[in-house]
Amino acid sequence: MQQRYVGASGLRVSRLGLGTMTWGTGTDEHEARDQLIAFVEAGGTLLDTAHIYGDGASEELLGRLLGDVVPRDDVVIATKAGFGVRRGQPTYDASRGTVLTALDLSLRRLGVDHVDLWQMHVWDDRTPLDETLAALDIAVSSGRASYVGISNYTGWQTAQAATWQRAVPGRAPITSTQVEYSLVNREVEDEVLPAARASGLGVLPYSPLGKGVLTGKYRTGTPSESRGASEHAGMLEGYLDERGRGIVEAVVRAGDGLGWTPLEVALVWVRDRPGVTAPIVGARTATQLKGALGVEGKELPPEIRAALDDVSESA
Structure with missing residues (x-):
């Protein structure tokens, strides 16, 4: 798998990342092992997790597999802090103090002495930005993180954080931003992507398949085992409307013409957008993951890319 530099930094990662949000909860150890083996054998290196995933279960499971399935130094471990759940409510x-404690817990769960990329999961209005960014500096200076990034920041938040860190020599520069980005959600193109480009940040899109909608599995209804049929069905609001259906049909037609699956069309579109370093792909099974890993070597013809651009902008 092709490797890319993350923004203007020296960090290199595979151009697809493996998301582990369901590991330890919806994905058991056997399935997680098979996914990791398939990903590494395909040349993948970027493993994405977070302090909140499964209340730490994702990090713990990844930690058990590291060294067994793949040498620690052969992968890039990315985790996040700053977002949690307290008494059933998101916080x-x-x-x-909170995020550095979370980082130490992450290191313990993962069984490593440092992570390669540590990210602030969300913007926190109640904490001064300089305090949050000071935690990034401490993480790097103490050796607990090699690089630092942000996630779910708006355009102005991205620019402010990146500018602050570059204003004084010795601060840890922001390396990346992780944001939702797909054919059915292009909102980040307005402000976040320009801010990231101007600041030299790599972009790590999550939900590149529009929470599964772009695979076409919701075209004729809602599969009983799908996310749309679960307690998370509200997450798909705005993706299954008339606009979303129009985009999905365009993706399906493009796939039919190319002999590709809809998944491959949608994933290649995101992967090769300007400024994108590596989409983060999550899967319930290794079989599903292998469908995503099959995009290596595929490129969308310019006319099909232009048609998808048009329908997703105007639909």
Whole structure:
């Protein structure tokens, strides 16, 4: 698998990342092992997790597999802090003490002495930005993280954080931003992507398949085992409307013409967008993951890319 530099940094990662959000909860150890083996054998290196995933279960499971399935130094481990759940309610807390404690817990679960990329999961209005960014500096200076990034920041938040870190020599520069980005959700193109480009940040899109909608599996209804049929069905609001259906049909037609699956069309479109370093792909099974790994070597013809651009902008 082709490797790319993350923004203007020296960090290199595979141009697809493996998301582990369901590991330890919806994905058991046997299935996670098969996914990791398939990913590494395909040349993948970027493994994405977070402090909140499965309340730490994702990091713990990844930690058990590291060294067994793949040598630690052969992969790039990315995790996040600042987003949690307290008494069943989501909490945003990017205060220095909270996120550094979370980082130490992440290292313990993963069984490593450092992560390659540590990201602030969300913007926290109640914590001064300089305090949050000071935690990034401490993480790098103490050797607990090699690079640092942000996630789910708006355009102005991205620019402010990146500018602050580059204003004074010795601060840890922001390396990347992780944001939702797909054919059915191109909102980041307005402000976030220009801010990332101007600041030299790599972009790591999550939900590149529009939460599964772009695979075409919802065209004729909602499969009983799908996300749309679960308690997370509200997450698909706005993806299954008339606009979303129009985009999906365009993706399906493009796939039919190329002999590709809809998944391959949608994933290649995101992977090769300007500024994108590596989409993060999550899967319930190794079989599903292998369908995504099959995009290596594929490129969309310019006319099909232009048609998808048009329908997703105007639909």
